[in-house]
Amino acid sequence: MPPVPAAQQRPATDGGIRRRRAGRPSSAVLDKAGITSAALELVGRKGYDGLTMAALAKLLEVAPSALYNHVSSKQDVLLLVEDHLMSLVDVSSFGAAPWDEAVRTWAWSYRNVFAEHTPLIPVIAVLPVTDAPQTLAMYETVSKGFLDAGFPQERIISAIVALESFIFGSAYDVTAPEDIFDPGTMAESTPYFTAAVRGSAGAALRGHPQAPEGSGTATGPLRAADAAFALGLDALVSGLGGLRKAD
Template sequence: MHASRTCGTRTPPASEGLSRRRAGRPFAAILDKTRITSAALEIIGRKGYDGLTMAGLAKQLEVAPSALYNHVTAKRDVLQLAEDHLISMVDVSLFGRAPWEEAARIWAWSYRDVFAQHTSLIPVIAVLPVTNAPQTLEMYETVTRAFAAAGFPQNLIVSSIVAFESFIFGSAYDVTAPDDIFEAGSTVDSTPHFRAALKAGRVNERPADTAFELGLEALIAALARSLC
C-alpha cells in the first residue's frame, strides 16, 4: 500500500528542499540602506556625484533596479542617505559636556576631516534640504541646544551654524588642494609680495591645517565677543 502511494514520485531529502527554497527567494533581504549608502559612496568616490546613476548603483550592488527601488525612489534619496551617513561620523560628543568653544573646535575639525574625504559631495549636500535626514537633524539639534545654553541669541544660532559650515566646507577643499595651487608661473615677477609671503608660509608642514586653525579661532573669538 505504501509503495502504491509513492509510485512514480520521490520525496526529496530535507537538504534538497532547503537548497531549492534558497535558490528561489532568500530568507533575508539582500539589500538594506547601509549597503546602498556604502555602494553609492564608492561610486561617487570614483566617478563623482554626476557619475552616480540608479542603474549604475544597482549594478554595483549586483541587483536588479527594481530591487533598489524597493528602498529608495530616486537619486535624491540616495544622496540623503549618503549625507546622513557622513554627518553621523561628525563628532558632537562634547556639546553639553564642555564649554561651547571647546566643543565647537572638536566638531569643526571632525566635520572638516569627514568632508575632506568626500569633497565631490559638498556642492550638492551644502544645499540639500535636511528633510527626512535624522542624523543631520540630530546634529543640528545638539549644536543648537548647546549654543542656546551658552547664551547665543536664538535668532543668531542658525546663522552661527551656517557660518561654521561655510568655513568648514571651503576648508575641506583646501585639504585636497594641489601643492602648486599658488604657483605664479610666467607672471612670477609681478607678484613679489605674494611670493615672499608664500615662501614664508611654506615652513608649515600642513598649511591647510594652519589656515583652518587660524580661521576657526577667529570665528570662535568673534562669536564669543558677540555674547558679551
C-alpha cells in the same frame, strides 16, 4: 503539481556570477541601509567617480533597475550617504567642555569628515533637514551648546551657518594640491603674491596642535590647509564668542 525543486532557485552559476531569476525574491535583497553602506564602500574604494548606479547594483548583486524600488534617484542615494556621514561628526564636547573648545572639536571633526566627501557638499547645501534625521540631531546638539553658552537665540542659526560655510569651504581646501599657489612662469609679474607664497612655505609646519583625529586616514605632516583652517577657526570662535551674553 509540486513546486520546482529548491536547487533550481539559484539557476546554475553560468560561467561565474549568474544571479537571481526574474520576479520578487522570497526575502527582500535590498533596503536603504544596505544601499547606503554599499555606496559608502564604493566611494571608499573608487571615489565618487566610481559611484554609479550600475556599480552600486553590481556590488549589491542586483540589476540596476532594482535600486529604483528603494530610492527615486541617484541624488537620493547621495542624500542617504550624506545623512549617514553626519552621524560621524563629533558633537560629544558640547556640554562636556567649554563652548570654544567644543566648537573647535566639532569644527575639526566636521571638516575632516567632509574633506573626504566634497562631492556631497552641494547636496548638503540644498538638503532640507526634514529629510535627514542624523543631520537634524547634530543641529540639535550644537544649538543647545550655543544656547547654554549664553548665545542670544536669534543669532544661533546665523552663527552655525557661518561656521558651516567656513567648514565646507575648508573641506575643499584640503583636497587641493599642495603646490596650487605656485605662480610658475608668472612669478615676475606678481611679486607680492609670490613673496607671500614663498614666505608661507615653512610657517605651516609648526602649527596648531589640534591636528585631525579619528577619521581613519593617516595624516601626513601639517598641511597648509590645516594652518589656514586653524587660523580662520580661531578668528571665528573669538569673534562669534563675543556675542555671548555675560549671563
